[in-house]
Amino acid sequence: MPLLDIKNLTLEIDTPLGLVKALDKINLSIDSREVRALVGESGSGKSLVVKSIVGALSDRWQVTADRMNWKGQDLLSMSDSQRRAITRSEISVVLQNPATALDPSATLREQIEESIADSQLDKGWFWQRRQQRREMAAQQLHKVGIRDHDLCLASYPHQVAEDIAQKFALAMALVSNPKLLIADNPTMGMEPTTKVQVLRLLAKLNKTRELSILFVSHDLLAISAMADTMTVLYCGQTVESGKMSQLKRRPLHPYTKALLDSAPSFRRDLPPKAALSCLDGTIPTLQHLPIGCRLGPRCPRAQKECVKMPDVRRIHDHHYACHFPLHRDKT
Template structure:
């Protein structure tokens, strides 16, 4: 049984022009010890999926799903308290903008201290438990590359650079020893050396502790080095998912191929100073979604049948939604 199992997740947002589907029948599953990448250009709905999983959406938005389970328990039928307990103890989240997610009115030491569960502390007087929390926080900060822990713990979020706040957010997410880490673009704004350090830490935790990771990022090179499986989103829909090695070698959806072609690291035959490949046009707005396949107006393989919504097809553990997939003579 997978840790997280989502089938046909739909999110509707109330706008001035009526209700629009920001997410449309999203399918996603994460097994124990799995690293799954969630990729797609800005506006494709990656962060909305993360917020839907942890229940961080406004009450006026409609969230429905055929199945949205955590260890077999339905997340949508849980109370807010039950969802918070799961997020606190079993599922941790690192959002992409730490300056807005961290509490500006509390020091970082106070915030990470609240994230340490009581089960990690030995019995004793309150000052002894306070010292234990400080030691655990210090060790966790060192693991993510923050050496000056005293300055960090005594500072407020606005007093530190964004990359330090991002590393602190990762440390705070890992301090409770979760089963699943949802990392929404966790290395954004970091220099290369720091980025490599954080990625190695996450890979080590996956191997040694069996930590499952949902890795949301634009960095295809980092994703390919870490992830076992990959799910590709476009305009709020799942267009392709499967093993990372298989998708890199033989993508079936034109959008997945366009993503891989846009990354120079995956194109060894690219001559120096050559123009990068890209799809023409931009991702459509939610108020003006195309009929049928949402990639249709930008797709180089679009035909008349693309005005109909493509069904999800499967080849072993490789899923795709396209009328005219790549590398196949027949749809």
């Protein structure tokens, strides 16, 4: 049984023009010790998927799903307190903009020590437990590359640089020893040396502590080094998912191929100083979504049938939603 199992997740947002589907039948599952990448260009709905999992959405937005389970328990039927308890102890999140996620009225020391549960501490007097919290906080900051922990912990969120805030948010997410880490662009703004250090830390935790990771990022090179499986989103829809090695070698959806071709690291045949390939056009707005396949207006393989929503098809563990997939003359 997977840790997280989502089927047909739909998110509708109320706009002056009526309800629009920001997410349309998203499918996602994460097993124990799995590292799954969630990729797609800006506006594809990656952050909305993350917020839907942890329940950080507006009450005015309508969230439905055929199945949205955590260890077999239905997340949508839980109360807010039950969802918060799971998020506190078992699911940790690093949001895309840590500066706005942190409490501006509390020091970083107060925030990270509050994240350390009493069950993680040894028995003792209250001053001994307080000292344990301080030592654990300092150790966690060192692991993510923050050397001057005293200065960092004494600061407020607005007093530290953006990259330090990003590292601190990651340390705060890992300090509770979660079962699942949802990392929304965790290395954004970091220098290359620190980025490698953070990725090695996550890979080590995945192997030694059996930490499952949902890795949301635009960095395809980091994703290819970290992820076992990958789910590709476009405009709020799941277009393809499967093993990372299989998707890199033989993508079936035109959008997946365009996404991989846009990264020079995956183009061995790319001549020096050659122009990078990209799809024409831009991702549509929620108020002007195309009928049927949402990639249709930009897809080089689009035909008349694309005005209908494509069914999700499966080849072993490889899922795709396309009327005219690559490498397959007959569908």
